[in-house]
Amino acid sequence: MKKIFLIVLLLGTALLQAVAQQDAKAESILNKMAATYRQAGGISxxxxxxxxxxxxxxxxxxxxxxxxxxxxxDGKTQWSYVAQNEEVNVSTPTPEEVQSVNPYALLTSYKKSFNYRYVGAKTRQGKRGQEIVLTPKASQDVKSITLNVKENGSPVYIAIQLQNGEKQEFQISSYQTGVNLPDATFRFNKQKYPQAEIIDLR
Structure with missing residues (x-):
């Protein structure tokens, strides 16, 4: 009986060590991705x-x-323009809402808001990268986020699984850094859409 208990204990310790190593690997990849993002300037x-x-x-x-x-x-206000309706919804989104539209938002919150684990090397659309799955620590609309990242820290694939079963997948086809992007790029310009009806939801 003691022998069986010892085997179970050893197996459990080995599994805990493996999980710890995977989490450390995932954190290392996420840290590199976040650092690469911070140094990239404008990204297209x-x-x-x-x-x-x-x-x-x-x-x-x-x-x-x-x-x-x-x-x-623009970091505070969000404008969403639906061409079909010629409507612009203006809002002040929560961090979770921003994250569901812009997956890169998680790069500033993954340590505080997510558990993460390294899955392994996977090929997506002919591109090979290291894959990580993030799950939120607190209940929210996002159920999990899958990231596939190249060695240089650039993304290959991003998937967002929502609690309602909906899944959004992003296969990155081109990726440029150091792009000159003035702040006006991130604000709605009424002059370019004179017919648009503005609906302020703030």
Whole structure:
């Protein structure tokens, strides 16, 4: 009986060590990705997957064009323009809401808000990267986030699984850093959309 208990104890210790190593590996990859992002300046990327689109990033600001919707976020205010309705919704989103639109927002909150584990090396659309799964520590709309990252810290694939079963997938097709992006890039310009009806939800 003691022998069986000892085997179980040893196996349990080995599993705990393996989990700890995986978490350390995941944290190392996330730290590198976050550092690469901070040093990149302006970023321009295009993606396919659930929808095709373009994403411009600088610090905590972003511009997203996808599925007939354009979204600007200047770090505080968000504008979402629906071309079909010629409407602009203006809001002050929560960090969780920003994260569901812009996956890069998690790079400033993963240590505080997420548990994460290293899954292993995986190939996505012919590109090989290290894969990590993040799950929120507190209940929110996001159930999990899967990241596939190259050795240089640039993303290959991002998937967001929501609690309602919906899944958003981003296959990164092009990725440029050091792009000159003025702050005005991340604000809605009324002059360019004179017919748009502005709906202030703040």
């Amino acid at each position: 990327l295009t993606f396919g997957g659930t929808q095709r689109g373009k994403l411009l990033l600088k610090g905590n600001k972003f511009y997203l064009e996808s599925g007939g919707i354009q979204t600007w976020f």
